Amino acid sequence: MAKRYQNFIAGKWVDAKSGETFEDRNPANWEEVIGIFPKSGKEDVDEAVAAARRAFPKWKAIPVPERGEILKRAGDLLVARKEEIARLMTREMGKILAETRGDVQEGIDTAYYAFGEGRRFFGHTVPSELPNKFNMTMRMPIGVAGIITPWNFPMAIPSWKIFPALLCGNTLVFKPASDTPATANALVEILLEAGVMPEAINLVHGSGASVGMAIVRHPDVDLISFTGSSAVGKVINAEAGKDLKRVSLELGGKNAQIVMDDADLELALEGVLWGAFGTTGQRCTATSRLILHEKIHDQFVEMLVDRASKIRIGNGLDENVQMGPVINQAQREIIHQYVRIGQEEGAKLVLGGHPYEEGECKKGWFYAPTIFVDVKPSMRIAQEEIFGPVLSVIKVSSLEEAIAVLNGTRYGLSSSIYTQDVNAAYRAIRDIEAGITYINGPTIGAECHMPFGGVKETGNGHREGGWTVYDFFSEIKTVYVDFSGRLQRAQIDNR
Numbered sequence: 001m002a003k004r005y006q007n008f009i010a011g012k013w014v015d016a017k018s019g020e021t022f023e024d025r026n027p028a029n030w031e032e033v034i035g036i037f038p039k040s041g042k043e044d045v046d047e048a049v050a051a052a053r054r055a056f057p058k059w060k061a062i063p064v065p066e067r068g069e070i071l072k073r074a075g076d077l078l079v080a081r082k083e084e085i086a087r088l089m090t091r092e093m094g095k096i097l098a099e100t101r102g103d104v105q106e107g108i109d110t111a112y113y114a115f116g117e118g119r120r121f122f123g124h125t126v127p128s129e130l131p132n133k134f135n136m137t138m139r140m141p142i143g144v145a146g147i148i149t150p151w152n153f154p155m156a157i158p159s160w161k162i163f164p165a166l167l168c169g170n171t172l173v174f175k176p177a178s179d180t181p182a183t184a185n186a187l188v189e190i191l192l193e194a195g196v197m198p199e200a201i202n203l204v205h206g207s208g209a210s211v212g213m214a215i216v217r218h219p220d221v222d223l224i225s226f227t228g229s230s231a232v233g234k235v236i237n238a239e240a241g242k243d244l245k246r247v248s249l250e251l252g253g254k255n256a257q258i259v260m261d262d263a264d265l266e267l268a269l270e271g272v273l274w275g276a277f278g279t280t281g282q283r284c285t286a287t288s289r290l291i292l293h294e295k296i297h298d299q300f301v302e303m304l305v306d307r308a309s310k311i312r313i314g315n316g317l318d319e320n321v322q323m324g325p326v327i328n329q330a331q332r333e334i335i336h337q338y339v340r341i342g343q344e345e346g347a348k349l350v351l352g353g354h355p356y357e358e359g360e361c362k363k364g365w366f367y368a369p370t371i372f373v374d375v376k377p378s379m380r381i382a383q384e385e386i387f388g389p390v391l392s393v394i395k396v397s398s399l400e401e402a403i404a405v406l407n408g409t410r411y412g413l414s415s416s417i418y419t420q421d422v423n424a425a426y427r428a429i430r431d432i433e434a435g436i437t438y439i440n441g442p443t444i445g446a447e448c449h450m451p452f453g454g455v456k457e458t459g460n461g462h463r464e465g466g467w468t469v470y471d472f473f474s475e476i477k478t479v480y481v482d483f484s485g486r487l488q489r490a491q492i493d494n495r
């Protein structure tokens, strides 16, 4: 019997008001049901928002360092449960254990960063233009945060949002992806055990269209932090904009790695294998375009195809496996459709291009590592996010052309260049249009204490991670203290 899970609303574990449920299944073995979850709706969201609103004055009254200590305990509990949660996550969404352990570790790192931030949480003191007057800024909590997250980083992404939101004094309603609800329950259990005030955190399971939209539209939700596709992000932004809600959007990518003719090819090869096929290509920062200088193109493609053809595919719980399944059947079909589109557009398939159904893999949603060459920058496979293990190789003849090709999509999340020429590296840093640029590293590998986010249709200008996310989750108050004992008029009396 699969375990039955519940929502956490208004301080209690509860079923959906409708009584309806949905199943969470293992993409490596679709017969395995991980759990049964409440299929909630607007009425559940209404209760959750009301609880978060009630808790807000009490939660924000706790001193910031004390809220930080609660998050420190959450980090400690994540350490204690790291292996258990990593295994659950691998069963729930398929990526290999090394990666799910890394996903939990990112939550731990983010908790400890929030703990430290609790004793900083700096404002500014700034001189006044008038005598006997003191100016400063301080950070204020905002209110109730709606947190909506995708399935590809089921612990890291919620913790990037939830820990800073709580540290800043906000309360929240959290809707995790329908494909990874069990990891979300583990995170909420940990936050409660760590000492977060029960009504300050509310977990509501259910679909994006019903639960997600109800959160976005709720008049008592003050801010929305969303990570997911650009298509859904645009809908959320339009809806939330009607009430002037603050919205942070972390959206899709079409990231590229450039390899110049002077690059260390072995290093660049390790980078692209990890960037393109890690997490089965299902990262917002995945390398889905490889831009090769013509002088090394043929040699590099040969090296790449040889290594990619040897990637060990299977259930991520097996420590020998290097690449797990894709998230579900629908996503596998989308990937396969893109392969057909690539062929129709005239790109040459040199590896994969089909579902992978060897042995036990026929029980799940596996897809072979896939590589196209002779890809033109305008082709759909070079423009649209595929979100699977599909790499499009584009040949160029100069650094300028490489950068122009890299920049030539509507996205701008991550980017990478392999070169040993320091001048080329700095030109790339200056000219690449992306939120993140790696020099001699793959497009993936974010560290939690650095800003994370993208330009163009990858987002709306906010950054998660590091110190920058605290700007999103707090309001700045400007304070003037006049101790002159008389009326002093700025711009007038001192001129």
Ligand code: NAP
Pocket: 148, 149, 150, 151, 152, 153, 175, 176, 177, 178, 179, 206, 207, 208, 209, 211, 212, 213, 216, 227, 228, 229, 230, 232, 233, 235, 236, 250, 251, 252, 253, 283, 284, 285, 385, 387, 413, 453, 458
């Ligand atoms: P998605 O389909 O956009 O879903 C993301 C979340 O939004 C899920 O919780 C989903 O719920 C919910 N949702 C769907 N429709 C909604 C609506 N109309 N209103 C409110 N919420 C709604 O994306 P995904 O397939 O989970 O994730 C893959 C995408 O996320 C890719 O595009 C990837 O690039 C992007 N991503 C971006 C970043 C970044 O930081 N830039 C990081 C990771 C992933 P259900 O699960 O119930 O559908």
